[in-house]
Amino acid sequence: MSIRMVPGMSAANAAVFSIFTQRLSMNLTLKVWRQSGPDGQGAIETYDAQNIPAEASFLEMLDIVNERLVMKGEEPIHFDHDCREGICGTCSLTINGIPHGKDHGVTTCQVHMRKFSNGDTLWIEPFRANPFKVIRDLMVDRGALDRIIAAGGYVDVRTGSAIDANSILISKDDSDTAFDAAACIGCGACVAACKNASAMLFVAAKVSHLGHLPQGQPERDKRVLAMVRRMDTEGFGNCTNQYECEAACPKEISADHIARLNRDYTMAVLREQLT
Numbered sequence: 653m654s655i656r657m658v659p660g661m662s663a664a665n666a667a668v669f670s671i672f673t674q675r676l677s678m679n680l681t682l683k684v685w686r687q688s689g690p691d692g693q694g695a696i697e698t699y700d701a702q703n704i705p706a707e708a709s710f711l712e713m714l715d716i717v718n719e720r721l722v723m724k725g726e727e728p729i730h731f732d733h734d735c736r737e738g739i740c741g742t743c744s745l746t747i748n749g750i751p752h753g754k755d756h757g758v759t760t761c762q763v764h765m766r767k768f769s770n771g772d773t774l775w776i777e778p779f780r781a782n783p784f785k786v787i788r789d790l791m792v793d794r795g796a797l798d799r800i801i802a803a804g805g806y807v808d809v810r811t812g813s814a815i816d817a818n819s820i821l822i823s824k825d826d827s828d829t830a831f832d833a834a835a836c837i838g839c840g841a842c843v844a845a846c847k848n849a850s851a852m853l854f855v856a857a858k859v860s861h862l863g864h865l866p867q868g869q870p871e872r873d874k875r876v877l878a879m880v881r882r883m884d885t886e887g888f889g890n891c892t893n894q895y896e897c898e899a900a901c902p903k904e905i906s907a908d909h910i911a912r913l914n915r916d917y918t919m920a921v922l923r924e925q926l927t
């Protein structure tokens with residue numbers, strides 16, 4: 653929504669206009685993590701974000717702040733984003749100490765400024781975890797998650813000759829569970845929320861997704877062994893049942909998948925030792 657001052661507006665209308673626009677915009681103080689590069693020291697810097705439209709998204713708010721920094725000849729705040737609609741998982745901001753902010757089931761790009769109040773101070777930091785090195789400011793390298801997927805998060809199938817979908821029947825329960833797990837967008841909020849920087853929810857989602865489908869059975873053991881071992885190699889910690897991952901997950905992936913991951917891993921290790 654945009655409001656323009658009408659030339660010749662009366663004093664009374666101008667007063668109403670002023671109250672209206674004040675309710676639609678807000679003044680904020682931002683405490684933002686700035687870091688020049690992976691080896692930079694990094695520190696929190698303070699910015700006044702004046703007249704931010706309440707209908708702006710969180711990332712649009714940062715866009716406005718950045719435009720003003722550029723106009724002043726200052727370095728804009730670097731942050732990751734792509735789809736801006738909760739699909740790609742790149743918008744990795746910790747807002748007031750919580751990955752993706754305090755609202756459940758949303759990514760940073762789905763957070764709107766109307767959820768905050770005029771005069772608020774917002775602390776904006778990158779996702780914190782040892783395997784996620786800061787690239788610059790609020791951008792982190794989540795390549796470790798990609799390497800876990802490359803280790804086993806796939807099925808080997810011949811492409812170009814898809815068989816009829818109805819020739820492999822899948823129960824409703826299994827297809828629903830697989831679909832819920834497949835909703836993971838690889839954002840890494842689960843890692844950032846965990847005091848152990850555990851990637852168990854992410855790995856569990858991938859293992860459970862494919863493990864509930866017939867197509868995932870031939871490589872089931874190989875997959876879980878390779879992904880868990882890669883996760884350990886990358887330096888992620890272990891799960892100690894804190895459930896912070898589940899609370900922070902924008903796709904509301906259930907921690908029940910971690911129990912399934914543990915069962916699959918245990919059975920795969922046993923079968924590996926017997927062969």
Ligand code: SF4
Nearest residue numbers: 836837839840842901
């Ligand atoms: S499990 Fe949830 S929080 Fe973790 S990477 Fe997937 S979508 Fe993000």
Ligand code: FES
Nearest residue numbers: 736740741743761
């Ligand atoms: S920018 Fe794609 S999920 Fe937020």
